[in-house]
Amino acid sequence: MIVVMKKDATKDQVEHMVQRITKLGLKPHVLVGVERTVVAAVGPEVDGLKESLEAGVGVAEVLPILAPYKVASREVKAEPTVICTGSLVVGGGTIGVIAGPCSVESEEQLLSTARACKAAGATALRGGAFKPRTSPYSFQGMKEEGLKLLAAARDATGLAVVTEVMATEDVELVARYADVLQIGARNMQNYRLLEAVGKSDKPVLLKRGPSATMEELLLAAEYVLDGGNPNVMLCERGIRTFESHTRFTLPLASVVYLHAKTHLPVVVDPSHGTGHTYLVPQMAAASVAAGADGLILEVHPHPESALSDGYQSLNFSQFSDTMALCRRVAEALNRKM
Ligand code: PEP
Ligand code: MN
DSSP states (O other): OEEEEOTTOOHHHHHHHHHHHHHTTOEEEEEEOSSOEEEEEESSOOTTHHHHHHTSTTEEEEEOOOSSSOTTBTTTOOSOOOEEETTEEEBTTBOEEEEEOSBOOOHHHHHHHHHHHHHHTOSEEEOBSSOOOSSTTSOOOOTHHHHHHHHHHHHHHOOEEEEEOOSGGGHHHHHHHOSEEEEOGGGTTOHHHHHHHHTSSSOEEEEOOTTOOHHHHHHHHHHHHHTTOOOEEEEEOOBOOSOOSSSSBOOTHHHHHHHHHBSSOEEEOHHHHHOOGGGHHHHHHHHHHHTOSEEEEEBOSSGGGOSSOGGGOBOHHHHHHHHHHHHHHHHHTTOBO
């Protein structure tokens, strides 16, 4: 149920509602909007719940939440969620650009990339230190050494750091260095991991599983939100289809669909979504045109010698050209980039 509080409801009245919901065995989520505060009561059906909540002081109305995901739903919060952490702003008309190598490989590689990305207008640095690789024989990432290099690159450039956490037991370690915790596509339905980042105070970039439906993606986000972390960005990174001319198929309609269904910001990853450098610039621009709140792009000083995903990485000048192209689209749509 969504308890919509009256415009002039006091803090005490909201707090009282939170306690009543808790006593009924449900979980309260307070969502403070510009127009109104709502308290979502999430949990199993309780007989006579609507009537009981309607009787609360300061309550304007009580509505059922129809979507299977509750806190993520637009029904609960009409205004878009904006994620702000350090240099990165995603949502509310501002397009965040997260750029950097697939994997952190060395100090020189990371720092030169961070500087070039920042100069071209990126607002956050990406780089994997824990890498989920299809083969156990592929480069697995620099682990904590990589996290240290990311933190040093943040110190040098001021760019917020986005990096993947692969396992529940690593959440605390990664959160010590990162500004945003990335949940990789392969882990989208690792529910224990989602619960663990739900307890973190760091925003989460949740990537869509290659075979996950929109509803499964939103329910995965719900795990993080239900855990108490309201700062979730969804990421469309392409799905597996019969098509083989691209690494994955990048469905940009999901940006528009997700905006209709959720208040959470939507980031697009045209690097993994296409798997080919030459397809990335136009698909990045198309993502902006579709309304994406952010982009995540792989950039490498020498893509041909990258330890992972070189075939889909942009070099510095390609990234700079991509930014220029995307900015023109953003400007035409009155959005900041
Ligand atoms: C990545 O961002 O490098 C990555 C592994 O992405 P995904 O989880 O989308 O495959
Ligand atoms: Mn990659």
